[in-house]
Amino acid sequence: MDTIEIFGAKLEQELDGIPPGSIQPTTNYREIPDWSSMHALILIALAETEYNVALTGEDLRKCNTVQDIYDVIKSRKS
């Protein structure tokens, strides 16, 4: 499993237009610039393609920070 720093970097790349380093573990993902339910789909796709983990909309609703999302993915991967 990637470190949270690498996870954040991959998320920045997928979301496009996010300055490198702006997504931190403590970042509230809903406050990422232009965040919408469409971007949630990209995050869910990233979890599937990079980590083979199924993430749902319900999972995201229970998370607040990037760390929260990372922890869910990591726990399912192991």
Place this chain on the structure above:
Amino acid sequence: MPARIASTRYALPKTAYTNADFFAEFPELKGSSIEKAGVKRRQIAQKDEISSDLALAAAIQLLDEENIDRSEIDFILYNSADLDYYTPATSCVIQGKLDLGAQCGTMDIVNGCSSYVYCLGIASGIIDTMGARNVLLLNSSTLTRFIHPKDKANRFLFGDAAAATLITRSEESMIGPYVYGTDGKSYEKIIIRDGFARFPLTESSTTDRADGYGNVTNDASFDMDGTAIFLFSNRTVPPMIEDLLSKAKLTKEDIDLFIFHQPNVFLNEHLRKKMGIAPERFFHCMENFGNTVQSTIPIAIREAQLAGKLKPGMRVLLAGFGTGLSWSGTIARF
């Protein structure tokens, strides 16, 4: 298979449903991310406009504007989930209405978003094996009549339309190679469940249910798992494109224009960026039509030509994906 796409036209229902209409009906969605889907207006078929009517209108437009001798149309392919009758085939009815020659063969093809490329392959095969000179391909959808009035997401995304494409015999093969695929185990991800052989309509068919975003549907209405389809497209389309280019011994840089099925601008932009395709070589066409299912690609071909973005001599990659779940791709030279 010596065939080429000679011409396309399309026909739309008379009634528009604009974003102003949509947000008047659903004011709570104004300013929401739904607008990222990229649709500003869509035409909606009324009760007296069925799919074959739109297809007939598109066919007449193509035949008349291109001065096609109707006696030289040797085959009609009618591609739609909406058939006039259980029997006979709707393509037979259209042959009669167009007053085409008795030598004209006919066939209905039921398939959805991926079907335009499938139909190009079938048309090319008919030209190659059956000696047809010209195949008239008609794609048509009036899916909106199956969308629940309170299914906000799909009412925003979808429109109705028909397209006519003339595929004609050529000196050399101008369409191909092809890639096809199916994930039939995921058939329920895009479905209108009740009303056909497997599950006839019952009282419970119209029992409403809502998803986590407040979109309402039931078993007699159109039901699409948006998240699953986004993941499916993300997982399937890029490898399909790579496979197609490999078969054609080409690279992305050899393709002048990419025309994908148009389900959602946000999804297609995500795919474009993921595959490293420059925006000027990727054609969007959802703004004034919405997702017209089978007709998105031929409408985009026509619009790209009218906009001067698709010119003779260009090599265009066409890719369809959706209900089935199924996918298809080909490369056409114009």
